[in-house]
Amino acid sequence: MEKYAALVTIILVILYGTYNATRTRHTPSPKPQDTPYTQHINNHPTAPAAEELSQLDTPEYTYHYIRNVIKHGSNSLGFPGGVMEGGYIGEADAPGVACYVLHLSGKTCPAGTEKKEAHLFFSSNCAGCHGNDGRGLHGKYPDLTRPTLQGIAKQMEARH
Ligand code: HEC
Structure with missing residues (x-):
């Protein structure tokens, strides 16, 4: 038991x-x-869309965008002049020229990118299409003096 x-x-x-x-x-x-x-x-806070958009329209992002266009070209803006190939200037000269392009719209360059001779690189490699003043030869090519470059404006629209 x-x-x-x-x-x-x-x-x-x-x-x-x-x-x-x-x-x-x-x-x-x-x-x-x-x-x-x-x-x-x-x-789960998410970044407000407005804050994200404002980050696109900054000198930092614009510099990054220009470097990208110089390296890889641009083909989505639909200009009568056609598309732009990448590689008109080499990696070593790209920072100075990108800074020069930033100056065209009155923006400040990232530290250390300013180069005295950049305008020479621009006139011999870029001005043939964008013009010495960067305004794009009467609409045939993008105007690089606009406060917001068109490729960036397009990205901002896409995110709206
Ligand atoms: C053979 C003509 C040509 C040359 C040379 C050229 N580009 Fe372009 N560039 C264009 C065209 C065309 C576009 C627009 C293409 C597209 O996306 O439809 C463009 C687009 C751009 C854009 C984007 C503009 C925007 O509003 O978003 C930048 C920045 C730019 N070029 C910078 C340069 C720089 C810097 C150089 C020199 C290293 C250069 N380009 C040389 C034809 C040229």
Whole structure:
């Protein structure tokens, strides 16, 4: 009889343990739709679109964009002059020329990119299409003196 009592106790302990384990495992976690939207937004703040857009229209981003165009070209703006190939000037001269282009619209260059001879590189490699004044030969090529370059304006529109 005592043997039985011990056995029953063991079985009861095991059953109780199993029951507890399944109970804790199945504690329902809150479903996503149970969280009110305002609370959810506070828990996962997203960058407001306006802030993201304003970052595109900065000298830093414009510099980065010009470097990219110099390296890879540009083909999405639909100018009568056609597309622009990349590589008119090498990587070593690109920072100075990009800074020169930034100056055309009155922007400040990133530190260390200003080069005295950059205007010479611009007139011999870029002015043939964009003009010595950067204005793009009467609409045939993009006007580089615009406050916001057209490729950047396009990116801003796409994100609206
Ligand atoms: C053979 C003509 C040609 C030459 C040379 C040329 N470009 Fe361009 N460039 C274009 C054309 C055409 C576009 C617009 C192409 C498109 O996207 O439709 C353009 C676009 C650009 C843009 C983008 C303008 C915007 O509003 O977004 C920049 C910046 C630029 N060029 C800088 C330069 C620089 C700097 C040089 C010299 C290293 C240069 N280009 C040489 C024809 C030229």
